[in-house]
Amino acid sequence: MKTVSIITLGCKVNQVESEQIAEKLETYGFDVSMGLGISDIYVINTCAVTNEAERKSRNYIAKILKLNENAKIYVCGCSSENSPDKFKKGDFVVKVIGTKDKISLADSIKSNYNEIENILSSEYKTRVTSRTRADLFVQNGCNNFCTYCIIPYLRGRETSFPLNEIEKELKLLEPIANEIVITGINLSAYGKDIEGSDGLIEVARLFRNSSARFRFSSLEVNVITEKFLSELATFDNFCDQFHLSLQSGSNNTLKAMNRHYTKEEYLEKVNLIRKFFPNAGITTDIIVGFPTESEAGALETLDFIKQVNFSDMHIFPYSKRNGTAAEKLKNVAKNVANRVKEVTKVAEQMKSEFIGKNLGLTHEVIIENQKDGYYLAHTKNFILCYIKSNKKLESNQKLNVKLISAYADGAFAEIV
């Protein structure tokens, strides 16, 4: 049996698509593993979100050849859509495609190897993993054209998947994972291209009688409305963590980024979330050092993130992407490394305050894995718990814990 390693860089959408490729290859009889290992065949699912991500994507070719000089390599994803020629390095790279129809790589591999040893089913099946958390991919593409972002050029326009297909996929995921993350490239646009759709809440409604709890991957402010939140608040199995992209706390920078909201509107949405979900985890992404970000703009962002009081943040130094509108902007941002340090310091303080507020409270968690003698699990509002137990706990097991004290990047918790 031929072995295939699938290497995935970047976002959750890539992870989902890699799993789809893996699943199809398995039905064709290949022995598939995820990550870099010794195999006959490799699939690199690339990312182009930053220059660094593109460099890492390309470097995997050299890493693979060190492990197996006879490897056959297939490449797909945003970086190979952006610059396919940079991946066509020799005979060992058999095929390079972009972001469209990635699953067709499984057919290419099959026809190249004629290795149909064990066709389990012609029907698509979700990959069986022991993971606690599974991603439900419901939407592709983006029409927003934020000036720093290459994704709309690589992924194309917004497309929502039909609800009946999403429901079928959900049924396959439910027996595998007790937590499901609804994900998409611009998730908040779900339903815009479906006549009569109520939008993203329609996907949430599929979880009304689900055994799994669910959360959203990343949301834009436009989706946060009284109607959306009031309906979400009726679900016992909704995880009250909102990853609401901010990117900057300066209105001038937001405008230059082509983000369609002001910081005042953003704060209004955060307050609305807290009205319905008082203990919600509110997390975000920030880009530090956007070309037009002045010293005053950087300070404004620092003040604003304190005002919002995030529970956690992903902080990215600006990375210039060829082909984007921001590429042409004059760069006035200075001391970016220092700005990153300052934002990081504030983010760490806010995170520890959020954890502190949750000490003594009981939370539902789902066991993920083990580390240093602790079981690891996340609360619904996304606090990482370190749990000691004399009894063996199983991955994917749901239980209630009380948060005892802050520890590392989360909290010690005991079973109640």
Ligand code: SF4
């Ligand atoms: S919303 Fe903006 S940052 Fe997100 S994928 Fe679309 S263009 Fe890129």
